[in-house]
Amino acid sequence: MTSDIPRPPDHMSPEEFRRNGHAMIDWVANYLQTADDFPVFSQVEPGEVAAMIPDAASEAGEPFEALLRDLDDVVMPGITHWQSPNWFAYFPANTSPPSILAELASAGLGVQGMLWSTSPAATEIESKVLDWLVDMMELPQSWKSTGPGGGVIQMSASDSTHAVLVVARHRNRERGHAEDMVVYASTQAHSSVAKGCTVAGIGHVREIAVDDTWAMRPDALRKAVEADLADGLLPIAVVSVVGTTGTTAVDPVSGIADVASEHNLWHHVDAAYAGNAMVCEEFRHHIKGVDRVDSYTFNPHKWMMVNFDCNVLWVADRVPLIETLSVLPPYLVNKATESGAVIDYRDWHVPLGRRFRALKLWWVIRSYGISGIQALIRSHVVLAGSLADRIVSDDRFDLFAPHPFGLVCFTHRGGNDTTSALADALNNSGKVAVTPSTLDGTAYIRVVVGQARTTSHHVDELWNLIDALAPSVSR
Amino acid sequence: MTSDIPRPPDHMSPEEFRRNGHAMIDWVANYLQTADDFPVFSQVEPGEVAAMIPDAASEAGEPFEALLRDLDDVVMPGITHWQSPNWFAYFPANTSPPSILAELASAGLGVQGMLWSTSPAATEIESKVLDWLVDMMELPQSWKSTGPGGGVIQMSASDSTHAVLVVARHRNRERGHAEDMVVYASTQAHSSVAKGCTVAGIGHVREIAVDDTWAMRPDALRKAVEADLADGLLPIAVVSVVGTTGTTAVDPVSGIADVASEHNLWHHVDAAYAGNAMVCEEFRHHIKGVDRVDSYTFNPHKWMMVNFDCNVLWVADRVPLIETLSVLPPYLVNKATESGAVIDYRDWHVPLGRRFRALKLWWVIRSYGISGIQALIRSHVVLAGSLADRIVSDDRFDLFAPHPFGLVCFTHRGGNDTTSALADALNNSGKVAVTPSTLDGTAYIRVVVGQARTTSHHVDELWNLIDALAPSVSR
Numbered sequence: 001m002t003s004d005i006p007r008p009p010d011h012m013s014p015e016e017f018r019r020n021g022h023a024m025i026d027w028v029a030n031y032l033q034t035a036d037d038f039p040v041f042s043q044v045e046p047g048e049v050a051a052m053i054p055d056a057a058s059e060a061g062e063p064f065e066a067l068l069r070d071l072d073d074v075v076m077p078g079i080t081h082w083q084s085p086n087w088f089a090y091f092p093a094n095t096s097p098p099s100i101l102a103e104l105a106s107a108g109l110g111v112q113g114m115l116w117s118t119s120p121a122a123t124e125i126e127s128k129v130l131d132w133l134v135d136m137m138e139l140p141q142s143w144k145s146t147g148p149g150g151g152v153i154q155m156s157a158s159d160s161t162h163a164v165l166v167v168a169r170h171r172n173r174e175r176g177h178a179e180d181m182v183v184y185a186s187t188q189a190h191s192s193v194a195k196g197c198t199v200a201g202i203g204h205v206r207e208i209a210v211d212d213t214w215a216m217r218p219d220a221l222r223k224a225v226e227a228d229l230a231d232g233l234l235p236i237a238v239v240s241v242v243g244t245t246g247t248t249a250v251d252p253v254s255g256i257a258d259v260a261s262e263h264n265l266w267h268h269v270d271a272a273y274a275g276n277a278m279v280c281e282e283f284r285h286h287i288k289g290v291d292r293v294d295s296y297t298f299n300p301h302k303w304m305m306v307n308f309d310c311n312v313l314w315v316a317d318r319v320p321l322i323e324t325l326s327v328l329p330p331y332l333v334n335k336a337t338e339s340g341a342v343i344d345y346r347d348w349h350v351p352l353g354r355r356f357r358a359l360k361l362w363w364v365i366r367s368y369g370i371s372g373i374q375a376l377i378r379s380h381v382v383l384a385g386s387l388a389d390r391i392v393s394d395d396r397f398d399l400f401a402p403h404p405f406g407l408v409c410f411t412h413r414g415g416n417d418t419t420s421a422l423a424d425a426l427n428n429s430g431k432v433a434v435t436p437s438t439l440d441g442t443a444y445i446r447v448v449v450g451q452a453r454t455t456s457h458h459v460d461e462l463w464n465l466i467d468a469l470a471p472s473v474s475r
Numbered sequence: 476m477t478s479d480i481p482r483p484p485d486h487m488s489p490e491e492f493r494r495n496g497h498a499m500i501d502w503v504a505n506y507l508q509t510a511d512d513f514p515v516f517s518q519v520e521p522g523e524v525a526a527m528i529p530d531a532a533s534e535a536g537e538p539f540e541a542l543l544r545d546l547d548d549v550v551m552p553g554i555t556h557w558q559s560p561n562w563f564a565y566f567p568a569n570t571s572p573p574s575i576l577a578e579l580a581s582a583g584l585g586v587q588g589m590l591w592s593t594s595p596a597a598t599e600i601e602s603k604v605l606d607w608l609v610d611m612m613e614l615p616q617s618w619k620s621t622g623p624g625g626g627v628i629q630m631s632a633s634d635s636t637h638a639v640l641v642v643a644r645h646r647n648r649e650r651g652h653a654e655d656m657v658v659y660a661s662t663q664a665h666s667s668v669a670k671g672c673t674v675a676g677i678g679h680v681r682e683i684a685v686d687d688t689w690a691m692r693p694d695a696l697r698k699a700v701e702a703d704l705a706d707g708l709l710p711i712a713v714v715s716v717v718g719t720t721g722t723t724a725v726d727p728v729s730g731i732a733d734v735a736s737e738h739n740l741w742h743h744v745d746a747a748y749a750g751n752a753m754v755c756e757e758f759r760h761h762i763k764g765v766d767r768v769d770s771y772t773f774n775p776h777k778w779m780m781v782n783f784d785c786n787v788l789w790v791a792d793r794v795p796l797i798e799t800l801s802v803l804p805p806y807l808v809n810k811a812t813e814s815g816a817v818i819d820y821r822d823w824h825v826p827l828g829r830r831f832r833a834l835k836l837w838w839v840i841r842s843y844g845i846s847g848i849q850a851l852i853r854s855h856v857v858l859a860g861s862l863a864d865r866i867v868s869d870d871r872f873d874l875f876a877p878h879p880f881g882l883v884c885f886t887h888r889g890g891n892d893t894t895s896a897l898a899d900a901l902n903n904s905g906k907v908a909v910t911p912s913t914l915d916g917t918a919y920i921r922v923v924v925g926q927a928r929t930t931s932h933h934v935d936e937l938w939n940l941i942d943a944l945a946p947s948v949s950r
Contacts, residue, residue, distance in 0.1 A: 011573070011842050012572035012842065015504070018500060018501060021500030021576060025493060025496030025497055025499075025579070027580070027583075028580065029489045029492050030489075042595050042596070044595050046591070046595070046814070047599070047816070048595070049600065050602065053600065055606075056607060057607040057840050057841070058841070059846050060846060060847075061842050061843050061844040062841045062844070064573065067838050067842070071580060074600075075584075075596045076596075077596070078597075078599060078600075079586055079596055080594045080595070082593075082594075090806070094585070095582060096486075097487035097489075098487060098539065100582040103578055103579065103581075104499050104503065104578065104582070105499060107570060107578035107782050108502075108503035108507070108575050109506070109550075110557050110568060110575075110782050110783070111555060111557050111568075112568040117555065118555050118565075119554055119555045120519050120521070120523070120553040121519075121549070121551075125524065125528065125549075125553075127525065128525050128528045131530075133532075135532070155826050158825060158826045158827045158828075166674050178652075178653055191803075191827070195802045196825075198802075199825055200675075201644060201645075201676040301828075308585070308829075308830055309828065325670065327670045327673075328666075329665075329666040330721075331565070331721065331910055331912040336521060341521040350670070350671075351634050353633075353783055353784065354783075355784055366537045366542060367539070368536045369532070369533050369534050369536040369537070370532050371534050371535060372486060372535075437805045437806040439805070
């Protein structure tokens, strides 16, 4: 070979990587200790971060020190601190030290687990750890990889819900047009159901009425299905939500399973947030009937200290999923696949490529143990209860909904404007993040106790802030 | 607050994270230096990794040392080494030191960039760096975030192709049923086109004939569209591939754009692998006509040293994409979104949540500079050319297709069985990884020079191995 072959600059040798890597670890360790000190919501104005970045890439490379400097100067002002223990907004998106290190290992290995053969460890650890979770949460044994079902890690619950809606549509394709198909979910279901139907080209989403706990009414579901059948439409699927985004309402899985069974609907359970609580026995009554559903999804990246992205989808029967999503071009043919003895996860979702995400789930479960994860969930639920108690005993506030898990919803008796102003004042303080929302015309405040480092101290401080910022009610 | 609140074990304090993190960095640094020493394809049998893992999670947590030990003992035997410089299989999935460190930083920050407001830096850096790439690759200026179009990072080209097929279906929904819609791509297009159509519920995928370079024939496309129109079907989209997976054939974008324009088809370009080469001026003739397409995707995670996942999708007009994919529930309403002054990337793809993936793309471009990335691409293309020269001048082999980028396809003159046996022998040696494939009944071997650390030394060794393992041809 000649020596005139252009060579890329030998940027960051393994030895330089080692030195820069130690600096990066120190930076992250420092962040884990100081995340509490930043305003929780980023305070920048639109365009402010972009304005600090040159308009064009540079011809020459830059040293790592420049990147680290800009991490502090350019990136940090534009960060909203999901990892602050004062994070009470949306649902949490927890990370944890072992999860961070697993992401580092995964990025270093740089494998692509589309097929079993392209890294058997990525596939086999994924199947094994999802089997662990079945036992940890007392889910149906048939969902294990050794049974007719199976689990797969996807990017988000939206992806999983979309995927099963596609399967439901696909298996009914001989019955009529997608535009005439109907999917059912409560008025409180996550936006991913409507979005999933739009993306899948399913014509109708019926919002089913809820009871006074915001949970779906199976009788209303049955009536809606019957009405659609009478109109010549094609009911294909129902989504039960265990822990709605608005108020963590719990749809009655068993009652919905009755209707699903009567009408041969694919029954999907979206337990994105609350599914994590099933690691504790005392919450499992919320998913009674789960042995009769077709698919179930939850997000370890919400409340199990596994950093985003790590969503789990289980199906009771893997055949319709794989039949819908499998394509095998000649360049992916290989002996292991042909043997039928392995799982090729590319057939379980829309994308072909996949990162080695099972590593972080495995490391987090091993690091904390079942008891550690249970303790995390229980501490948050107790703390949420203590906050709810203080809200109930204060004559300025009303609880807006039951709080079966870590979410507390409340209103100010001064009405919508006062409630919204209180939410804004809390967020503008920079000291906490909460989520203002509305339901049936009522403004309320969502407070989720769920960040991995949140303790009674942070909840006390949150309450003190609410107490200080909320006006009294004139009588 | 009382002290009886259950507390999770305080596993891995920031100080322990610092210590364990340094050990993890050293492990990765060591791997970067020794990846060459492992058999490239994992040698385990199905079930071998799983058998080393207990059947149930443990109640108590384990120390980090146990995880690191199992990384060597359980994980490594099941790793297929995509980061080996002897990786010549599939297309590459490169990582690089700055990309690994950016993943670490991103995991540490643990932000979720679904909305601008949930971390403005994640959104603004993404837009800015994708604008950089438009200039770096001389793509249409209108694709910049400041124009009518825009770019977004997705997980994989499969996701991007699926998303634009959904948009094409959605914007034609008043014209007829999805089952009657037709999407066109060459016989050589990636499986993601057929899979995307299945997932999107689009009824027909037409495989268009190719010329003797395996590139789509626009005249055959036009005839197919006209035939479908005559049959009362609804042509909605065409996918041009720049660099097919089989042989890196290049569809004539400009000629296909003529047909797309005549028949109002959404024109999507899949340049997943070869798109990276457009950072070098001399390859841009391959995308002549790109200023007339509707969408374009490429994967920095293939050939730009940004680790998986990092796919880029650009659209010439962002309105139909956002109109199809936007859903705004009350808990996501916020002032920045309402102002219209910001991008909320959740409206640009199927999932809601998203990691801060732009950080690694930014860090890699800054670390290597435009010149460094150009040098990488050029060195690989020159090395591929040198391998092709040796194949051509050896009477045992024939080149199977042109090699415009880093992929060389060849056959053994002994026929299909001999070619397949040679591919197996190469892979079974453990010294290299190549991909056996077939096209129109001919078995051939795909060799991609594209791993970031591959140099002339590794290509020489590959050639020596081919030379040693290939039988001579009887005459």
